[in-house]
Structure formats: structure tokens, C-alpha cells
Amino acid sequence: MIQIRNSDAYLDKDSVLCKISEYDIFKFYCHSFKKNGDKFCSELRQDKSPTCSIIQYNGKLLYKDFGNGESHDCFSYVQRKYSLTFIEALKVIDADFGLGLHLGTVTRAEMAITYGNQVIEERKPTIIAKRSRRWTEEDVKFWSKFGISLDLLAKFAVEPIDYFWINEVRYSCHTLAYAYNINGRYKIYRPLETEGKWFSNTTKNDIQGYGQLKDSGDIVFLASSLKDVMTLNAIGFEAVAFQSEMQLPGQKFIDHLNSRFDLVVVLYDNDFNSDTNPGQTMANKICSTYQLINIIIPAHYRSKDISDLVRDHGKDCAKRIINIQLPIND
Numbered sequence: 267m268i269q270i271r272n273s274d275a276y277l278d279k280d281s282v283l284c285k286i287s288e289y290d291i292f293k294f295y296c297h298s299f300k301k302n303g304d305k306f307c308s309e310l311r312q313d314k315s316p317t318c319s320i321i322q323y324n325g326k327l328l329y330k331d332f333g334n335g336e337s338h339d340c341f342s343y344v345q346r347k348y349s350l351t352f353i354e355a356l357k358v359i360d361a362d363f364g365l366g367l368h369l370g371t372v373t374r375a376e377m378a379i380t381y382g383n384q385v386i387e388e389r390k391p392t393i394i395a396k397r398s399r400r401w402t403e404e405d406v407k408f409w410s411k412f413g414i415s416l417d418l419l420a421k422f423a424v425e426p427i428d429y430f431w432i433n434e435v436r437y438s439c440h441t442l443a444y445a446y447n448i449n450g451r452y453k454i455y456r457p458l459e460t461e462g463k464w465f466s467n468t469t470k471n472d473i474q475g476y477g478q479l480k481d482s483g484d485i486v487f488l489a490s491s492l493k494d495v496m497t498l499n500a501i502g503f504e505a506v507a508f509q510s511e512m513q514l515p516g517q518k519f520i521d522h523l524n525s526r527f528d529l530v531v532v533l534y535d536n537d538f539n540s541d542t543n544p545g546q547t548m549a550n551k552i553c554s555t556y557q558l559i560n561i562i563i564p565a566h567y568r569s570k571d572i573s574d575l576v577r578d579h580g581k582d583c584a585k586r587i588i589n590i591q592l593p594i595n596d
Contacts, residue, residue, distance in 0.1 A: 277353070277356050277357065277360060277367045278356070279341060279356075279461060279462075280461075280462075280463055280464050281365075281367050282341075282356065282359055282360070282365065282367065283462065283464060283465055284453075284464045284465070284466045284509075284510075285363070285365050285367075285466070286359075286363050286365070286392065287392050287432040287433060287435075287465065288326060288327040288339070288340045288432075289302075289327060289432055289433045289435050290363070290392065290433075291340035291341070291343075291344070291359060292320050292327060292329065292340050292343065294362065294363075295340075295343060295344050295347060296309060296320070296329065296343065296347075297309065298318075299320050302320060302321065302322065302327070302434075302435050303319055303320075303321055304319060305317065305318065305319050306318055306319065308331055308333065309347065310331070310336070310346060310347060311331075311333075311334070313333060315333075317331060317332045317333035318330065318331045318332070318333070319332075322435065322436065322437065324440075325437050325438060325439070325440060325459075325462060326339060326437075326461075326462060327339070327340060327435065329343050341355055341356070341359075342355075344358060344359060392432060392433060392467040393431075393432070393433055393434070393467065394430060394431065394432055394451070394452040394454065394465065394466075394467045395430065395431040395452075396425070396427045396429065396430040396431070396445040396452060396454070397427060397428055397429040397430070398425045398426065398427055398428075398445070399426050399427060399428045400426070401416060401426055402426070404442065405426050405442065408442055408457065411576075411577040412493060412496070412497050412500075412573040412574075412576050412577050413497050413500035413501065413573075413576045413581050413584075414493070414496045414497060414500055414573075415500070418496050418499055418500060419496070421478055421499075422446070422475065422478055422492060422495070422496055422499075423446065423447035423448070424444055424445070424446055424447075424492075424496075425444065425445050425447070426442075426443070426444055427439055427443050427444060427445045427454070428443070430443070430445065430452075430454050430465070432465060439456065441456060441457075441458040441459060442456065442457055442458055443455070443456045444456075444457075446474070446492055448468050448472045448474055448492075449468075449472050449477075451466075451467050451468045451469070451472060452466065452467060452468070453465070453466040453468055453492075454466065466509070468509055469509070470508070470509055470510070470513055472509060473506050473507070473508060473509075473519075474491070474492040474495055474506060474507040474508070474509070475489075475492060475495035475496075475505055475506040475507055476506050478499075479504055479506065479526070480504055481526065482526045482527065483504050483526070483527050483528070484527065484528050484529065485503060485504065485527060485528065485529045485530075485531055485592070486503075486504045486505060486506065486523055486526070486527040486529075486530055486531070487503055487504065487505035487506075487531050487532070487533045487561075488505070488506060488507070488508075488515065488530065488531070488532045488533065488534070488552065488558075489505045489506065489507045489533055489534070489572065490507060490511045490533075490534050490535050490545065490571055491507050491511075491571070491573075492507055493571075493573045494507060494533070494571050494572050494573050495507050496573075497572050497573040497576050497584075498533070498572060500576070500581065501576070501581050501584055501585045501588075502585070503588070504527070505533075506523075511534055511535065511544070511545055511548055512544070512548055514548075514551065514552065514555070515552060515556070517556075520556045520558075529559070529592075529593070530556075530558050531558065531559045531560075531561055531592070532549045532552050532553055532558050532559065532560045532561065533549075533560075533561045533563075533572055533588070534546065534548060534549040534560075534571075535570045535571045536562055536563045536564075536565060536570055536571075537570055538565035538568070538570065539570075545570070545571075546560075546562065549562075559591070559592070559593065561587075561588055561591045561592075562591070563575055563587060564587070567579060567583075567587075572584055572588075575587070
């Protein structure tokens, strides 16, 4: 049974860092922080001399107090400064920056206004830059598992990278890393990382795969990610994806797709290991709102999305599962 999404289902580190950077968080909550690497006095204890700095360490920004050895990432810094639990710190950051990830009520103790009068004075857009590198056999091996060729990656403006910059702070890529160019903004994807897998300065209006759509056709899919869009292309289908699976499409956009394609179909994640199954909860909401068809990957395949299905069971199986649920088959 599909249950209502928990209000904190998408309130986690990666979701926050898809919208703002570690630099943004440190800059907002650590008032003495001016520049990466510069020393300043601690705001967490009495400190008469500048013993602290925020530095790049293992691909992340790290607060380091050389006076007492204390160190924090941007999230634990907020926890430590305001004596919060981890989830409370996420709620505070979400409220401060207006990210809209937490859908439940927020108590006064969790509201940012409680923690001072800091304001985001000049809400400048996050700037992301990257340095591309050559494709390698390791890249080919990774993407080919999902049926995605180098030609498809070029079509969808995906490049391999070895460095990227967020607001002039440089990050080294020690594992596979890629930059999606979407309307001149970037989404950084590091698939082998457990933390910091995604960084982005895209907006909700940057629809993934939209620029690569055919002018018209039989079917277009609403998918969960650009990787799924590319996999669908590889098996012969047109598709687009929003920046978040939790983003409800607007009526105008659905009408636009209906004007170009005979059928608009939803193919979102089947989070079969989750009690709340957020992917299918949102898919059902979209289909109910706009009377669309929902294609579901059966749970017994143990593949939560279409790209995983191709990886685990092959293109023919993926196409068969789709076609059998469409009102008209090939």
C-alpha cells in the first residue's frame, strides 16, 4: 500500500546540497567566515586569537578549530552552534533558505529567526564551474550498464570532469564525476560517493531533457532523473525530468506536452524498500491531478527505476514492462 509521504522524507544532506552549497551554509551561520582558508576567532567558545578556519578537505568544506581540535561539516556546525539534533539542524537550514524540503510544521524552536538577525543580504545565485576531462573506459563501463552510450551523453550535454568550483571554492573529483549542462547551469553528479553525490545551481524551471525532445511524437515520459531520461531514449522513448521528483508539474507544461505528443506517461521510482514509497506517492498524485497513465516497475524485479531495470535485467525486459502497461502496444 502506498502511504502519505513523511514530511521529512526528502529532508537530507543531499537534498539540501542540491539547492545550496556548503559555502552558502557556512557563510550564513558562521559570521566570522570571510574567505576559504582565512583564520578567524571561534564563535563556539571564548577565543581571543584567530584559531579557526574553513578549509577544503576530502572534497568537502570543513570547519577546523586549531585551538581545541574541534571540526565540523556545515551541518554539524549548525548542530553544535545552536544545540540541535541533526534533523532539527536540517529544518533550520531549510527554513532559513526557503528550500521547501520539509513539508510538516516547524516549531518556533526550529525557526531561523530564533537564532539571530542574520539575513541573506544579497541572495546571489550559486556559481558552479567545472573542468572537463577525456572519456575513459571506466566512464564507458559505468554508463553502458544503463544502456547509455557516449553519443547519448553528448546529446544530453553530460561531460566527465576532474574538478569543479562552487562560488570559487575548488573541489577535486577523486571518483567518477560528471557535469550535466542544463540551460547553462550545472548539476554535478558523483555516483560513487555516499555523501556529496549531487551539487547543483539549477532551478525548478530547468527541465532535464526538454531541449532534446522531438517536436512531436506518440509518447513522452515524465521520468525521475536525467539518467532515466537517457535510458528511456536508449530504448526508443522521449522523456523529460524535473529537478525534483517531488515537484508537481504545472497545468501549462502538461498542456504543452499534450499538444506535442499523443500520450503523456509517468514513470517514477518504485521505492519498494520504503514504507512510504515517495516516488509512487508523487506519481499517483500527478496522475490523479492530470489524468495520466502511471507505469510502475514491479517490485519483484528489485529495480527502483528504469535505468536500474536496464542494468539489472536488460533493455528488452525494460521495454516489455513499459509496453505491457501502455494502452496501445508496439
